[in-house]
Amino acid sequence: VRCCTWGLIWPVSASFLNSPENSSKQSSYSSCPLWVVKQEFQTSVVSWDIDIAAKLIGAGAATVGVAGSGAGIGMVFGSLVIAYARNLSLRQQLFSCAILGFALSEAMGLFC
Template sequence: MSCVRFVSCGVAARCMRGASVNLTRPMTNAVVAQRFETRQFRTTATRQDIDQAAKYIGAGAAAVGAAGSGSGIGTVFGSLIIGYARNPSLKNNLFTYAVLGFALSEAMGLFCFLLAAGILFAF
């Protein structure tokens, strides 16, 4: 019953007329009317100091691997000396393995150093 009254009193016709007017408006008005927000970087001196300190902490943590490389090289050559003292006839084989262990340990140390340099100078 109330639907019939709504339609018969002309309210529906007025609502539909308003909707059609809204649909026939050009889209450029809607786009121009929008306010575009711009983002700005708000860096303060405190924030820059915090970022700089974080870079130094990260580079220091990455450089810890170089100490591991040094201890690895010491272990490799210490084992070479012990192995040569026990069995001198395996000198060539032991030296080959020692050079391989040295290269792997040194490569990890260089990787840690390059990572620390990248943290300091790239970011």
């Protein structure tokens, strides 16, 4: 019962994260007759390395996008402070525009 229950709750994505070196080893649950959920995805070592490199490149590109969003938010509020210093009577209108600029910059960061 234990091996079959583990096989039913084992996420399918976990089978894709196993390295090709470990996929040749038989697990202790493989003797279970209801072992259906875990399916091995066989790739070569070169393909495995390319997959890891692609994931790291994607993570780096997302980080650059989030850093750009942070710089945009800093520019919006820096400009707000300068505008307050020049004309304090437009405070409410300037703040509304600054919040809109903040929301657009933050949305670009979230999309990254």
